[in-house]
Amino acid sequence: MEKTVIDIEPAASVLKLLGDKTRLTIIGLLKDGECCVCEFVEVLQMSQPSVSQHLRKLRDAELVKERKKGQWVFYSLNSDHDAFLMIEEILTFIPEQKEKLSELEKKGLRICCD
Amino acid sequence: MEKTVIDIEPAASVLKLLGDKTRLTIIGLLKDGECCVCEFVEVLQMSQPSVSQHLRKLRDAELVKERKKGQWVFYSLNSDHDAFLMIEEILTFIPEQKEKLSELEKKGLRICCD
C-alpha cells in the first residue's frame, strides 16, 4: 500500500482519538483481528456503554469497521483509512495487546462470539 | 537509536498532545530545527499566550526542550524522549511544515531570533 500524506487537521483528529488509553488499547487489540464488544468490556474492565461510546467515536471516524453476526457486533481495523499505515506504525511502539485476549481465553471468558 | 516499547498510558498521553492541530504543527515545524516563540506566533497566526500555553504542555511532557538566548526562547524536539522515534515516524505522515517558515522569511518576518 502506498504511503499517503495526511493533512494536519485529519492527522490531529486521528491522533486525538488514539490519545486515550481506552481507545488506544482497543485499536491495539484489533491489530490482531476482529473483536466483539463483550470482549472489549471484559478486557478493558469497563462498563458496556462506555466501551460502546468509544467504539462509536472510532467508527464515526471510520478507523474501525463493524460486522454484525447474530446478536454480536464484531469490530475490526479499517485498512482503507488514509491513516491506516500511520496507525499500524504507531502500534509497533506499544506493547502487544493480544496477551490480554489470551488471558481471557484462559479464564474461559471468551465464550461468546463464535 | 534503539526502538523502545512505550506503555499504553504514556503513549496515549503523547498522542493526546499530538492530537491538536496547533501542537502537531509546532512539532512538525521543530522537525527541521529549533524555532522561537515569535516564529510560532507568526506561522500559526495565534495569540502569544495561546502559543506559550501549548509550548508549556509540550515542555511539561518533555517532548521539547528550551534554550534561552538573549530575550528569545528557542524550542527544539527532545530527542532523548522515549517517544521521540514514534513522533519522528508520525511526522513522516504529515505535510512538511518548514514551507511555512520559508514563507515567513519571504515576508521578511523572520527578522527576530538571530
Added chain:
DNA sequence: TGCATACATAAGTGCATGCTTATATAATGA
C-alpha cells in the same frame, strides 16, 4: 409469544481543555 442476551443511545455530571484578557518577568537598548 415472551424472556434473555448483546449492543446502542440518551441524558446528566464533573472535570479537562483551549481560548481570551490582563498582568508579571526578564532582557535589551536609549
Added chain:
DNA sequence: TCATTATATAAGCATGCACTTATGTATGCA
C-alpha cells in the same frame, strides 16, 4: 533608569470529553 520587546503566567469562560445510570433495539431461544 526607563521604555520596549519577548515570553510566561494567571484568571475567567465556554466547550468538549469520558464517565454513569437509565432506557431502547435487535437477535436468539424456549
